[in-house]
Amino acid sequence: MLPVAELHMHIEGSLEAELVVALARRNGVDLPTFDPVELKARYRFTDLQSFLDIYYANLAVMKTEEDFYDLGTAYLTRAAASGVRRAEMFFDLQTHTQNGVPQEAVFAGFTAAIADARTATGISADLILCFLRHLGGEAATQTLREAMPFRDRFIGVGLDSSELGFPPSLFTEAFGIAGSEGLHRVAHAGEEGGPDYVWEALDLLAVERIDHGNRAMEDPELVARLRDEQVPLTVCPLSNIALKTAPPELADHLLPAMLAEGLLVSINSDDPAYFGGYVNDNFAAITNELALGPEQLGTLAENSFTSSFLPEAEKQALRLEVRKALENDQR
Numbered sequence: 001m002l003p004v005a006e007l008h009m010h011i012e013g014s015l016e017a018e019l020v021v022a023l024a025r026r027n028g029v030d031l032p033t034f035d036p037v038e039l040k041a042r043y044r045f046t047d048l049q050s051f052l053d054i055y056y057a058n059l060a061v062m063k064t065e066e067d068f069y070d071l072g073t074a075y076l077t078r079a080a081a082s083g084v085r086r087a088e089m090f091f092d093l094q095t096h097t098q099n100g101v102p103q104e105a106v107f108a109g110f111t112a113a114i115a116d117a118r119t120a121t122g123i124s125a126d127l128i129l130c131f132l133r134h135l136g137g138e139a140a141t142q143t144l145r146e147a148m149p150f151r152d153r154f155i156g157v158g159l160d161s162s163e164l165g166f167p168p169s170l171f172t173e174a175f176g177i178a179g180s181e182g183l184h185r186v187a188h189a190g191e192e193g194g195p196d197y198v199w200e201a202l203d204l205l206a207v208e209r210i211d212h213g214n215r216a217m218e219d220p221e222l223v224a225r226l227r228d229e230q231v232p233l234t235v236c237p238l239s240n241i242a243l244k245t246a247p248p249e250l251a252d253h254l255l256p257a258m259l260a261e262g263l264l265v266s267i268n269s270d271d272p273a274y275f276g277g278y279v280n281d282n283f284a285a286i287t288n289e290l291a292l293g294p295e296q297l298g299t300l301a302e303n304s305f306t307s308s309f310l311p312e313a314e315k316q317a318l319r320l321e322v323r324k325a326l327e328n329d330q331r
């Protein structure tokens with residue numbers, strides 16, 4: 001597998017059914033079933049909200065710093081083994097604090113997992129604090145203010161959860177504070193919401209990346225802006241199929257059209273425990289179903305580093321590694 005950066009994954013979305021059950025037992029939390037196979041059989045999604053309902057329900061098992069450490073370690077170990085060299089991981093702080101977990105436990109567990117994974121595997125990782133849209137703009141602002149004692153534990157803010165009805169314009173205050181604190185800014189937009197959500201994220205929240213962005217393709221003027229400004233789009237093919245935010249067959253995905261438009265797209269897993277695979281599985285699926293050649297796969301891998309928040313020299317070194325891996329494969 002090519003070296004890649006993963007820029008759009010919710011660390012809570014890597015909570016495998018086996019770990020849900022193990023943590024429920026450890027913490028004395030009740031579940032509808034303690035059989036991981038049966039639990040997974042309940043993962044039937046018709047849209048984003050039907051997925052989020054299950055995803056948030058499972059997170060009731062996360063209680064202690066050790067739980068956050070175990071979740072972070074499981075993802076980072078697996079990612080490093082499949083070619084991920086850099087991970088910028090979303091976390092849903094408000095979900096955990098609403099469940100009664102002190103934010104100290106969340107930050108301490110994830111931070112220790114990142115440090116230990118780096119020592120064990122060399123993977124570089126950082127956290128992006130996502131505001132939950134469904135809790136509204138004031139809650140986002142309050143969450144960010146309360147998280148400021150941990151300012152050095154995360155590199156940016158994002159915007160996730162239910163998209164329709166919760167446009168970026170509700171979150172200008174929180175994103176304004178984030179900007180003045182020197183935090184990076186990203187937002188989910190154009191997953192279920194239309195191109196207007198992408199325009200708002202760019203114009204009102206000053207985001208540096210758009211997460212998903214598929215529906216931007218409906219607006220030629222927006223496509224031109226994304227291309228001209230080389231705004232990164234973090235595309236998640238298996239997520240789009242699972243949540244029905246793309247045509248039902250992967251073969252009909254807009255990814256080749258996005259590449260042909262010259263957009264800075266990368267491949268990501270979103271919620272790998274729920275959507276049928278990790279970033280390498282997403283690469284395998286698009287390679288098979290979209291008939292992408294080595295040159296296009298190399299572009300996607302290089303784009304992932306270009307789109308990351310790593311220093312420019314590190315991006316350059318990692319892009320060279322992609323080129324070397326491609327040459328080795330061709331020999």
Ligand SMILES: Nc1ncnc2[nH]cnc12
Nearest residue numbers: 010160161162188270271
């Ligand atoms: N795909 C997604 N869209 C919005 N919010 C999310 N939270 C976890 N996964 C998400």
Ligand SMILES: [Zn+2]
Nearest residue numbers: 008188211270
């Ligand atoms: Zn997402």
